[in-house]
Amino acid sequence: AQKVTQAQTEISVVEKEDVTLDCVYETRDTTYYLFWYKQPPSGELVFLIRRNSFDEQNEISGRYSWNFQKSTSSFNFTITASQVVDSAVYFCALSEVDSWGKLQFGAGTQVVVTP
Amino acid sequence: GAVVSQHPSRVICKSGTSVKIECRSLDFQATTMFWYRQFPKQSLMLMATSNEGSKATYEQGVEKDKFLINHASLTLSTLTVTSAHPEDSSFYICSVFGGRTGELFFGEGSRLTVL
Numbered sequence: 001a002q003k004v005t006q007a008q009t010e011i012s013v014v015e016k017e018d019v020t021l022d023c024v025y026e027t028r029d030t031t032y033y034l035f036w037y038k039q040p041p042s043g044e045l046v047f048l049i050r051r052n053s054f055d056e057q058n059e060i061s062g063r064y065s066w067n068f069q070k071s072t073s074s075f076n077f078t079i080t081a082s083q084v085v086d087s088a089v090y091f092c093a094l095s096e097v098d099s100w101g102k103l104q105f106g107a108g109t110q111v112v113v114t115p
Numbered sequence: 116g117a118v119v120s121q122h123p124s125r126v127i128c129k130s131g132t133s134v135k136i137e138c139r140s141l142d143f144q145a146t147t148m149f150w151y152r153q154f155p156k157q158s159l160m161l162m163a164t165s166n167e168g169s170k171a172t173y174e175q176g177v178e179k180d181k182f183l184i185n186h187a188s189l190t191l192s193t194l195t196v197t198s199a200h201p202e203d204s205s206f207y208i209c210s211v212f213g214g215r216t217g218e219l220f221f222g223e224g225s226r227l228t229v230l
């Protein structure tokens with residue numbers, strides 16, 4: 001069963017618009033970690049955030065913000081005032097405590113930002 | 116600077132040949148490394164867990180005789196794709212679990228094209 005669902009395959013926005021990427025996860029563990037990675041066309045994975053299951057505080061880092069809601073098993077990611085350089089595939093991932101280090105990735109969301 | 120280095124970044128080979136990909140942990144000793152595979156426009160899927168000094172653990176559906184993993188030292192894991200075929204063409208990326216903070220670090224990835 002898919003444990004991380006990113007229902008949005010592709011999102012296209014015009015520069016300066018905000019874009020929110022959805023991530024819904026499924027786990028029976030009470031301790032787990034959630035991640036977001038950016039994958040530009042070059043292929044390397046760029047780490048954006050790691051959040052453990054006990055920390056439900058929302059986080060803001062520059063133009064990026066994350067909304068973690070355990071009640072709905074969601075860990076959504078918002079890019080504010082998008083820029084062309086934000087064009088990439090974004091992956092949400094889950095690591096459960098009994099298999100720490102093994103990431104289960106969502107299908108990814110392609111973000112296309114046009115000038 | 117990079118914490119994990121993969122080599123080669125790109126490789127093209129003929130069908131039937133074997134290809135070795137290296138994953139090096141540059142900053143710390145890593146007893147555990149992970150290998151992922153990403154087909155074009157798809158997500159990353161965990162292939163195997165590489166354990167220093169012992170046999171690798173393969174995920175379901177991954178042929179251990181085709182994807183040979185050797186983790187002979189605390190800083191190097193190698194993935195050998197034996198008798199490669201066009202369907203093995205993919206992006207292979209390793210991750211290292213370790214360091215003082217128990218962080219996860221990804222290599223830059225290796226793009227294999229089998230002709």
